Amino acid sequence: MIRFAIVGCGHIARKHAEAILTEQGAMLDAVCDTNRINLSDFSSKYGARPFSDYDELLRDPYIDVISICTPSGLHAPLAVKAAVAGKHVIVEKPIALTLEDADAMIEACKANEVKLAVVHPNRFRPAVLEMRKALEEGKFGKLSHMNATLRWNRNQAYYDQAAWRGTKAFDGGVLMNQAIHNMDLLLWLGGKVESVQAYTATRLRTMETEDVAVGIVRFTGGALGVIEAAATVYPNNLEESISVFGEKGTAVIGGQTANWIKHWRFEGMDEVECQQTIAKVASNPFGTPGHQLIVRDMIEAIEQDREPIVTGKDGRDALELVLALYRNADGRALFEERMNVRV
Known part of the structure; x- marks a missing residue:
């Protein structure tokens, strides 16, 4: 025990x-x-x-x-x-x-x-596991681009309920707090990132950090990635999605949380087979709760003396991507302020 x-x-x-x-x-x-x-x-x-x-x-x-x-x-x-x-x-x-x-x-x-494990449970979602499997099997062919979208609502009451929420010292903004799971999935599915561009803004909430952000990344393999993260969507969470586009396949996972396959087409796979995968995920879209699988994996990692599935390095990689987006956005904002072109 x-x-x-x-x-x-x-x-x-x-x-x-x-x-x-x-x-x-x-x-x-x-x-x-x-x-x-x-x-x-x-x-x-x-x-x-x-x-x-x-x-x-x-x-x-x-x-x-x-x-x-x-x-x-x-x-x-x-x-x-x-x-x-x-x-x-x-x-x-x-x-x-x-x-x-x-x-x-x-x-x-x-x-x-x-052992050190970081809680990125979205990796264990059945739809995400199907997408990862398709990538590992080369079903997409050469990748064109990927999209990670988080259109959620965190109202002012959410940030006001605790003094640390939305602060730079203890929390971070929508990229660091909510969308870091999506950053982890981008890296887990797309591989390493070599360059980024970003804008962040605090548009609707009273907080130290950003409530909306957009970004573009270039993966080391040449594919591009588009990021949209917002805590400002009215009146409730609208959608979370991750999409992969390649020369031989297109897959989109979405819904209010990214748990359902919305589009699934691959060269050489007929419509019946595509619909079977969509239906399999739809029959149990949430699967075993991700936190439970993190706990189970820690127990097995201790018993088998191995690394957890989501390692400290994995958590660091997602953090590094968020911080790179922040640095680029901060540098862009400073330049625009100096040039007096900020809207």
């Missing part, structure tokens, strides 16, 4: 708790939060030992894995401490807010011989 502790008893921690309680071979042994009311409520609901002192939690010899569910700006120091204490780490996305912090986490886990 692998014993887990959750640090940070906010909204996302509930997904971790349900995943741990559902997965055989896992036990939710402890929870930790500096907010004693949240801690008491969470501990009572899930039957886990409460800790208000993180260092005390790390001294507990029974804890095997720390699941970090705190604001993003706190991920690195908590993960490093956990690694030094000999605990394996599952960390919510993004892995961190700076590459220096991500590197410190990866190095600490490596030096102390513990």
